[in-house]
Amino acid sequence: xxxxxxxxxxxxxxxxxxxxxxxxxxxxxxxxxxxxxxxxxxxxxxxxxxxxxxxxxxxxxxxxxxxxxxxxxxxxxxxxxxxxxxxxxxxxxxxxxxxxxxxxxxxxxxxxxxxxxxxxxxxxxxxxxxxxxxxxxxxxxxxxxxxxxxxxxxxxxxxxxxxxxxxxxx
Amino acid sequence: xxxxxxxxxxxxxxxxxxxxxxxxxxxxxxxxxxxxxxxxxxxxxxxxxxxxxxxxxxxxxxxxxxxxxxxxxxxxxxxxxxxxxxxxxxxxxxxxxxxxxxxxxxxxxxxxxxxxxxxxxxxxxxxxxxxxxxxxxxxxxxxxxxxxxxxxxxxxxxxxxxxxxxxxxxxxxxxxxxxxxxxxxxxxxxxxxxxxxxxxxxxxxxxxxxxxxxxxxxxxxxxxxxxxxxxxxxxxxxxxxxxxxxxxxxxxxxxxxxxxxxxxxxxxxxxxxxxxxxxxxxxxxxxxxxxxxxxxxxxxxxxxxxxxxxxxxxxxxxxxxxxxxxxxxxxxxxxxxxxxxxxxxxxxxxxxxxxxxxxxxxxxxxxx
Amino acid sequence: xxxxxxxxxxxxxxxxxxxxxxxxxxxxxxxxxxxxxxxxxxxxxxxxxxxxxxxxxxxxxxxxxxxxxxxxxxxxxxxxxxxxxxxxxxxxxxxxxxxxxxxxxxxxxxxxxxxxxxxxxxxxxxxxxxxxxxxxxxxxxxxxxxxxxxxxxxxxxxxxxx
Numbered sequence: 251x252x253x254x255x256x257x258x259x260x261x262x263x264x265x266x267x268x269x270x271x272x273x274x275x276x277x278x279x280x281x282x283x284x285x286x287x288x289x290x291x292x293x294x295x296x297x298x299x300x301x302x303x304x305x306x307x308x309x310x311x312x313x314x315x316x317x318x319x320x321x322x323x324x325x326x327x328x329x330x331x332x333x334x335x336x337x338x339x340x341x342x343x344x345x346x347x348x349x350x351x352x353x354x355x356x357x358x359x360x361x362x363x364x365x366x367x368x369x370x371x372x373x374x375x376x377x378x379x380x381x382x383x384x385x386x387x388x389x390x391x392x393x394x395x396x397x398x399x400x401x402x403x404x405x406x407x408x409x410x411x412x413x414x415x416x417x418x419x420x
Numbered sequence: 421x422x423x424x425x426x427x428x429x430x431x432x433x434x435x436x437x438x439x440x441x442x443x444x445x446x447x448x449x450x451x452x453x454x455x456x457x458x459x460x461x462x463x464x465x466x467x468x469x470x471x472x473x474x475x476x477x478x479x480x481x482x483x484x485x486x487x488x489x490x491x492x493x494x495x496x497x498x499x500x501x502x503x504x505x506x507x508x509x510x511x512x513x514x515x516x517x518x519x520x521x522x523x524x525x526x527x528x529x530x531x532x533x534x535x536x537x538x539x540x541x542x543x544x545x546x547x548x549x550x551x552x553x554x555x556x557x558x559x560x561x562x563x564x565x566x567x568x569x570x571x572x573x574x575x576x577x578x579x580x581x582x583x584x585x586x587x588x589x590x591x592x593x594x595x596x597x598x599x600x601x602x603x604x605x606x607x608x609x610x611x612x613x614x615x616x617x618x619x620x621x622x623x624x625x626x627x628x629x630x631x632x633x634x635x636x637x638x639x640x641x642x643x644x645x646x647x648x649x650x651x652x653x654x655x656x657x658x659x660x661x662x663x664x665x666x667x668x669x670x671x672x673x674x675x676x677x678x679x680x681x682x683x684x685x686x687x688x689x690x691x692x693x694x695x696x697x698x699x700x701x702x703x704x705x706x707x708x709x710x711x712x713x714x715x716x717x718x719x720x721x722x723x724x725x726x727x728x729x730x731x732x733x734x735x736x737x738x739x740x741x742x743x744x745x746x747x748x749x750x751x752x753x754x755x756x757x758x759x760x761x762x763x764x765x766x767x768x769x770x771x772x773x774x775x776x777x778x779x780x781x782x783x784x785x786x787x788x
Numbered sequence: 789x790x791x792x793x794x795x796x797x798x799x800x801x802x803x804x805x806x807x808x809x810x811x812x813x814x815x816x817x818x819x820x821x822x823x824x825x826x827x828x829x830x831x832x833x834x835x836x837x838x839x840x841x842x843x844x845x846x847x848x849x850x851x852x853x854x855x856x857x858x859x860x861x862x863x864x865x866x867x868x869x870x871x872x873x874x875x876x877x878x879x880x881x882x883x884x885x886x887x888x889x890x891x892x893x894x895x896x897x898x899x900x901x902x903x904x905x906x907x908x909x910x911x912x913x914x915x916x917x918x919x920x921x922x923x924x925x926x927x928x929x930x931x932x933x934x935x936x937x938x939x940x941x942x943x944x945x946x947x948x949x950x
Contacts, residue, residue, distance in 0.1 A: 296883020
């Protein structure tokens with residue numbers, strides 16, 4: 251009987267370890283607008299558009315009376331890309347990734363681009379980890395791997411609007 | 421033309437560098453025509469070997485912590501005597517029997533490279549048996565006393581996978597195990613190394629493509645309860661649509677695999693489990709008793725990823741008891757003997773255990 | 789013809805100087821042997837070719853070629869259909885970064901702290917890389933290095949187009 255109890259306890263503890271995390275009871279929106287650029291000429295296939303994030307998230311939370319310690323996590327709620335009229339029908343898909351010097355690269359959003367779309371709403375990943383650490387790190391970067399249908403002599407610019415939710419507890 | 425290309429490269433370099441400078445001077449990113457990767461030549465030299473896996477096999481378990489529990493079955497036993505395998509034996513005494521126990525198994529790679537995989541493993545598996553004693557049932561009760569000491573199996577094993585090129589491979593597994601109703605405390609009996617049982621399987625196989633792996637070989641095994649030498653056939657297959665497949669190492673196990681998705685797998689089939697267990701310090705005349713225990717576990721096995729490489733397994737099914745007879749090794753100077761399927765050496769007890777339901781839960785650290 | 793050759797050499801030299809000067813803006817990139825890993829590599833199963841490059845101070849490997857680019861089940865280009873995140877299962881495999889976040893450890897001559905992604909199973913393994921004679925030993929592991937498997941990758945170079 252003791253053995254059964256210990257086994258149940260072990261399973262219980264393990265599932266708690268897997269599922270437990272501190273809970274946030276407040277959230278605040280924070281957005282970043284940036285332009286991701288791949289320098290041309292570009293070739294058919296996956297090309298990397300990139301930008302360094304100059305996020306002022308530290309100032310933003312200070313203005314809103316939130317300390318970094320109160321923040322439980324930060325999640326990307328939406329990501330939208332604009333496609334220049336000259337590049338319509340060129341971009342097939344956009345895969346958005348963020349990382350920093352000290353934290354690993356995360357795939358955070360993806361979209362297959364419909365023909366003729368000027369505004370692309372990316373589907374945001376369900377699994378997002380360490381965004382808080384990345385955004386607060388010294389240097390953070392956004393990369394969009396854009397698959398294009400044909401060669402392009404010019405740069406490819408993807409203006410991107412990212413909306414984050416800062417989830418914190420009071 | 422060449423000059424144009426060189427000039428163009430310089431311009432590209434300049435543009436790229438300017439572009440990066442606006443963003444981050446550390447970037448060393450350039451774009452390329454993907455078709456150029458079609459036409460390449462080797463600089464480094466490596467040899468290609470076939471992989472030990474195929475697509476979508478159920479995950480390989482590095483560590484497994486499990487708990488196994490059965491419902492009640494009926495154990496019918498004979499009196500102590502000499503019973504030939506084909507004898508029609510009167511088993512007049514019977515009791516209910518069930519068991520539960522933990523199962524801890526580890527399988528750690530020592531070498532795991534393309535050209536050789538060598539793993540060492542160990543296991544601790546216990547069946548804590550509960551029975552209802554029948555008053556004045558003589559030999560039957562004495563046997564139950566032995567079983568209620570619990571059956572423990574500790575094993576060490578090693579597996580070597582040696583690819584013989586891109587399509588063929590050799591698989592060798594050796595296992596040493598100590599099985600019996602022993603304990604490690606001051607009360608009861610300690611295991612005796614002289615009773616160690618050795619099993620081995622050697623198999624030659626082919627892996628024609630990523631969805632098929634088959635092989636043939638021979639095995640010295642105790643899975644049927646007593647020592648046996650049998651041919652074995654491996655047939656691991658995954659269908660082209662990647663939704664189903666088989667995991668077969670016949671006669672040890674045969675499963676139909678259904679992939680719900682890459683993190684949820686359902687297996688249906690059977691596994692033959694068994695070994696020969698030494699019964700220590702018996703109150704019978706015979707003092708070198710070996711319980712030839714073997715069961716066919718018919719089951720549904722659901723394996724699910726919990727997080728990362730932690731998976732859980734839930735098995736439910738029936739234990740069909742193939743053998744529960746007992747041999748006395750006194751006549752062979754306490755060394756094991758080979759009866760096989762056709763030998764007529766006698767058993768000291770002729771027993772039978774009815775089918776019983778069972779459930780097994782496990783937490784596993786896996787590699788896919 | 790000679791003049792043309794001279795011009796090419798000059799342009800080449802200029803390009804080289806320019807490249808070197810832009811690299812020197814990041815001294816770390818030339819001080820150690822970390823950049824030796826940059827290039828095109830093929831795993832021992834020959835199913836893919838991976839281009840390893842440096843972004844920021846870390847190394848990343850992107851699938852640039854697949855032996856079987858079309859998924860027989862869908863007759864479309866292969867995508868990351870085993871990703872544990874359902875919403876990321878349409879990301880194309882060609883162009884996918886399967887090696888991520890490696891940093892070079894000068895003392896041990898290893899590329900460490902990175903991960904390798906196996907698109908076949910959707911599993912992400914810790915990974916450490918060593919290199920010898922244009923062959924990479926790529927060890928993917930679960931938690932501790934002992935629980936892993938090493939694959940060898942060979943360096944490739946692009947054939948010059950005539």
